[in-house]
Amino acid sequence: MYLLAIETTGAFASVALAKTEIENGEVKSFEIIGHIDGHDRFSHLQNLTPQIQQVLSENALSIGDVSMIATSVGPGSFTGIRIGVSTTRALSQALGVPCAAVPSLEAMALRQIVLRTVSDHGTLICPIIDARRNQIYGGGFRAGEEERIEETIKAGPYMVDEFIEKIRSAVAEAADNGAAFDRALFMGDGIDKYREQIEELKASCGLEDMTFAYAEEECRYQDADTVAMIGAELAAAGKVCGFEELKPEYMRMAEAERKLKEKQKG
Amino acid sequence: MIDGKFAILAIESSCDETAAAVVLDGRQVLSNIISSQIDIHKQYGGVVPEIASRHHLDNINHVVQRAFDEAGEKRAAETGVPDARVTMEDIDAIAVTYGPGLVGALLIGLATAKAYALACGKPLIGVHHIQGHICANFIEHKELEPPFMALVVSGGHTNIVEVTDYNECHVLGGTRDDAAGEAYDKVARVLGLGYPGGPLIDKIARKGNPEAVEFKRVFLEKDSMDFSFSGIKTGVLNYVNSEQQAGREISVPDIAASFQQAVLDVIVAKTVQAAVKMKKDKIVMAGGVSANSKLREMMAAECAKRGIKLYHPSPILCTDNAAMIGCAAYYKYKAGEVDDLTLDAIPSLPL
């Protein structure tokens, strides 16, 4: 079947088309046959639907050939998420096809494995998305078996220093369990904004000896390919939904909580 | 096509309301669903959804489904075919408001409309919200055709628009500060009347004396077709304050009536003056405030004196709704004005 994947949580929208066979709760085959990257920053509303149209026509397919839509539901750009989710809900409603809600941070982490910037179990993969005001949406993942990833630090909204502290404690725990991390690899637009701060915090929280690496530009951001991959896995596990159940995952930090944390820091 | 007519699914989400409608040949409404007016006691599929204002993302798909369902019911009733339905397959074009309005609201309607257009392979037509309001009159009055002078008055807009053809119009004047509907709401608040202010003032003013208080009628420069209502809002406030400070009781009906008279004197005068100047023998009213009974009465009187025909929509078509958008889209389609899937939301879209 043909799976359409949509990613609009970052500055650039991307879409992917995958051909996949799912049998007995397993992904038997999976191939990305089409991919379109957006080139205009934060122009999701204008470009998303044309991109979907393009990826289909480039493969001589029509929208009616799509059996499932996997969408990155967040966290990330508030407006971007809403455009992606609305578009998906409407397509799903009109076509009568199911949706899969893919967490953006997980898709970003998986990208490092797919692109082979991570090939071992010793890397703590940390996607971080800028949430403004010294906050990020972040998570920590470890490569598992066969291009899978496991969540080590719960994906969520964090103050930057809070997240580094989470890394420190995840690293300590892993070392205790005999599955040490020898480096942390960061990706996402959070790097663009908070890299300096991260380096400072690294020094001050006792992680001086650990390698902090930062993904290169070409593999740093969100992409629809891994959204498609995770979508296929979700479909195999029966974790799909109708258009009414597909909701944004803003990962919004409650205002009161945010102010408290800001005060505690200052 | 539905029963041989061009069928448009229209979507409107420019501000508070999430609305969808199915409209045939521009003027026949099969369904007109507005989120705040959905009877929540009428069960849909056993689930009563939460309908909240400006929760467009949550509302829109359900509102569209309702529009299809009710269109199907109406079709069944009219054709006598009991299981007649209306689905996306019957739709010939998708219409959507792309401005002006709140961008976060517009984008939900637009993203949804584009996806529907892609899914059913039909054209997408973007509509200007105010153009939609004007077109509400084509639905109400089947024989009405341009050219005419239009007055659009609502909470968010006060404009005099010269409409020369279905897709051709010129804004002759607008508000320089508050819209008329907004002035009503704010004065209603000052008078302790509650929300929404317009209908409440309209009602209570009937019991009051419109000459009790002299509020300044603001006409601006000579021959200007612009409006300014923030001054009269301040005037009412100052009057109420000074009366209360002097220990005198205020008469809410009198103040409401006097305020309304001052506002409507200006609106009626400018609109009629515009029609006469531009040689239009028809005046069309649109927008929420055009449901005001006193405004209709005064306009009717002035128009009768000059042999000008007056038109206004029924109350449901005065509020924000999608049927009016479907109508406007139909005439754009007929003129070959179709948009492509790169259509963007424009919060300050000019007419």
Next chain:
Amino acid sequence: MGTSIIKIKNEHETEAFGRKLGASVKAGTVIALIGDLGTGKTTLTKYIAAGLGVTEQITSPTFTIIKEYRTGRCPLFHFDVYRIGDIDEMYELGYEEYFFGDGVCIVEWADLIEELIPEDALTIRITRGEGEEERIYEVT
């Protein structure tokens, strides 16, 4: 940040104050305007906008809640939160992208959403003076 009290005699002085503020305000600033109906919040906004170089007509955003102006030296986002029911609604409107973005935000009735106004916002409380035209601006 200290507080200054400015006595305004009439609209001309509002204009002078507003234009000066508009000319010097930095992109990314939130200006919170607090004052009752009729104290001139929108009037002040018009002049701040003029100072920013906005050429479009500033009209009341009471109904649309947010109006965007892009003809000035940086974008101007004019809010009127009078009709906002609860804080969640502000989130749904994407207020974060505006308040912490690249433009200047002017928020009328900011006291209604106090907890969302950034710590480093410029707050102007407007009260009436003795005469009808007079105002007092308390600037923090």
